[in-house]
Amino acid sequence: MSLKCTFSKVLIANRGEIAVRVIRTAKSLGFKTVAVYSEADENAPHVIAADEAVCIGGAAVGDSYLAIHKIIDAAKLTGADAIHPGYGFLSENADFAHVCEKASIEFIGPPAEAITLMGSKRLSKIAMIKAEVPCIPGYEGEAQDEATLIDEAKRIGFPIMIKASAGGGGRGMRLVHQASELSEQIKTARSEAENAFGSGELILEKAVIQPRHIEIQVFADKHGNVVYLGERDCSIQRRHQKVVEEAPSPFVDDELRARMGKAACQAAKSCNYVGAGTVEFLVDADKNFYFLEMNTRLQVEHPVTELVTGTDLVAWQLNVASGAELPLTQEQITISGHAIEVRLYAEDPRQNFMPQTGPIKRWEPAQGDGIRIDSGISTGQTITPHYDPMLAKVIAYGSNREEARRRLVRAIEDSTLLGVTVNSEFLSNIIQHDRFIEGEATTAFIEEDFGQDASMTVNPPDNLATALTGILLYNRRHVDAGYSQVLNGWQNSNPTPWPYELRCGESVLEIALEQAGNNFVVTEDKGPDQPPVTVELSVIQQTEDQLVFIYNGVRQRCNYLTGGDDIYLKIGSGYHHYTDLTHEEAVSEDAAGSGKIIASMDGAIIDVLAEIGDRVVKGQSLVVLEAMKMEHPLKSDVCGTVESIQVQAGSQVKIRQLLVTITPDGEQDH
Structure with missing residues (x-):
């Protein structure tokens, strides 16, 4: 070399x-x-x-x-x-x-000319057609008037996909099923593209329904050598954003891999490419594949390729940029085993994946055979609203797909991040879903097969987590001995219940705790119309960050962290956050229906949609908060009159900061 x-x-x-x-x-x-x-x-x-x-x-x-x-x-x-x-x-x-x-x-990276070409969906598609790379039938012409686009769409046939030529990440993209929707969708796609990318140029493509999203890793040096390093299956997506990536694809056979690899290398050669690049394809059920785009950089999901090919792609980048030839020929590149990657995000899947901000109170990535964690975070760091909410990548390798999948489940569950809500349970549930296990997930998986998963729906607080929170509060108040002791043989006992009031999300819970030795009975009052819920368990050991207990005859453990009135727990892949309200003197300002509109996260106010004295209704948007590249409308929780507004467009706000106060109907005269 x-x-x-x-x-x-x-x-x-x-x-x-x-x-x-x-x-x-x-x-x-x-x-x-x-x-x-x-x-x-x-x-x-x-x-x-x-x-x-x-x-x-x-x-x-x-x-x-x-x-x-x-x-x-x-x-x-x-x-x-x-x-x-x-x-x-x-x-x-x-x-x-x-x-x-x-x-x-x-x-x-590649030459600027290659970046420019591949950055335009329209121009890159023209170039790929010329290079004889299979492309989806469509329209990528210069004429961009609405009449031309409508005529071309009818020629192509429905369903059709409108795409921003300069786009990415699903912005400026619309799926249209019938001609009557076309004019409106062209307008909205163009407007979104202009706002996001500064260009309203569009292309049209025949929609490939429920395809696989397969990408080929290519690499080229300055001496004209180009190779491909297998494929990655990125079919599981949410809003056109990848969620799970794996190599090799469970759908791709050797013959299809060779055909796609050859086409990807043709794409790279056609633009005199240098360095790492990824050619993305849509593949239908009959294994026909079509060029989607080329990413002229290292991909987020490059670790799965590294693990199955035994390479370091960043090392390849650095050496190729230094003038070296590629370290391997195409014949020397082999694929061994299987790797799967998921992206750990600071977001709440139960709240429409709203990005989360705040301090990381504990970050302990998993370790073990076949586990790789790529992260850029540390305990004590604060997640701000200014950047993408991806915190880490959790990757697992195995000798086969099932071994890699099992290890990945363990890696997610064994990694602990307390203080900021993350999507761990969402990720864990995806890779334990039957359709994923069978290797049959397409780009429609989350919408059609996973849309009702418990990780994406608001559920009542977990009864076990609530009971454990009560026990942690009780132990903090009543146990003077060191945390590391085994709790068997405690002599103190509590003949009368200890009451606690907790907040979990929007729910306020009232519980009573009874303790005898290491046995606890925690009863939650569900109100006059429902019977109370009782949880009985035994605590075996408590350390400064872990509680070991027996529940329903099974010995388990949970990781926890307490700070002030906040209690954070992790049980399996599920996270729980409680606040102790027992000694609060007043009702929390953000209680449901209070008329107190607070910031859902750190961010910037980009619009205020009401004025003092306005009459508003419940559910009406009052303020628009921008954080982590997304806009979040904050809505009134009551019908009433705007009493005060504490912010204006351009204001920087902190999570739980009071923004707007509304006097609910019926209280104006009091």
Whole structure:
């Protein structure tokens, strides 16, 4: 393998887990590393991991991670002669690649011309048709007037997919089933595309219903060599965002893999590609495949390919950028075993996947055979509203798919993140679903097979978790001995019940606890119309972070954390958060129907939709909060009159901050 060294210090123009991951490999190859960070990321793990770090601006991405001139200045300041863009942010920004070239800084990625071409769905599709890569029948012409688009849609036939040419992540994308819907959907898709990408250019494609989403990892060097490293199945998606990725695909056979791999290499060669890239395809039930797009960067899900091919793709990137030839020929690349990855997000699936913010009070990633956790978080770090809510990637490898799947379930359940709501239970339930186990999940899986899963619906507080919370509060108050003691043989007993009032989500719970030795009886009052619920269990041992107990004859454990009036528990893959209200003197301001509208998370107010004195109805949107790239309307919980407004457009707010006060109907005269 020939190698012409062109750089020695790499600046990573990113944050989070991908920055940590790139730094790790760069250091192992002997490169010096430089991190850049925003003011919000001052003590983030990627900053600590790098040899040097430069603050490049405020928390907003436009002031920091998207500020090209600041990143270039940081490279010059530290003497970094190469920049790795990671994924997201500037990784597929052709202007950034051009600026790096002009500054004589090696951009660890493809040429700017390839980024530009593949960044346009319209132009890339034209190029792929020319390169004889199979494409979905459609329209990718220059004429963009509505009449032309309607005529072309009728020619193609319904159902049809409207797509923003510059789009990604499902924005500017609409599925249209009949001609009567077309005009309105073109308008909304174009408007969304203009707002998201600055371009209203659209393409049309025949809709492939319930396809597989299969992508091929390609790699090219500066000497004209191009190979593919198998495929990844990314069919399980929510709103066109990938949730689970695996390699190899349970659907792809050797013959289909070879055909798709050949087509992906043709795509890369057609644009003189260099470095890591991914060619994405839709595959129908008859194993016909169609070009979807090419991602001109390292993918979030690259670890599954690394595990089944025994490679380090970041090392390949760095060496190829240094002038090396590819380390393996196509014939030398083999696939062994199976790997599956899920993305751990700070979001609440029970609240329409609303992003979550706040401090990470404990982060303990799982360890064990075949388990890999790529994260960019640490205990004590605060999750802010400024960036994507993905916190970590949980990956498992096995000699076969079922072994990898079982290990992944364990990895999710054995990883503990307390303090911020995450999607662990959602992920765990997906990979334990029969359709996933059978390898039959398509892009319609979550909508059609998983939509009613318990992890996505608001349920009453868990009775066992409620009882354990009561026990933790009781022990904190009544047990003076060290946490590490075994609780068998306790002499103190409680002949009369101890009352507690707890809040879990929007529910306020009243429980009574009786204790004798290590046996507990916790009774929850369900109100006058329902019988009380009683939970009986025995506590075996309590340490500073774990409770071991016997419930219904089964010895179990839960991880927990207490701080002030907050209690966090993790039982299996499920998380529970309670607040002790026992000694509160007043009703919480955000109680249901209070007329007190509070911020659901840290963020920025982008619109206020009411004025003082306005008459509003329950469910009416009053304020729009922007956080983690999403807009969240906050609605009135009562009918009444707006009494006060504490914010305006542009205000930065904290979670649970009071925003609007409404006087409910019937109280104006009191």
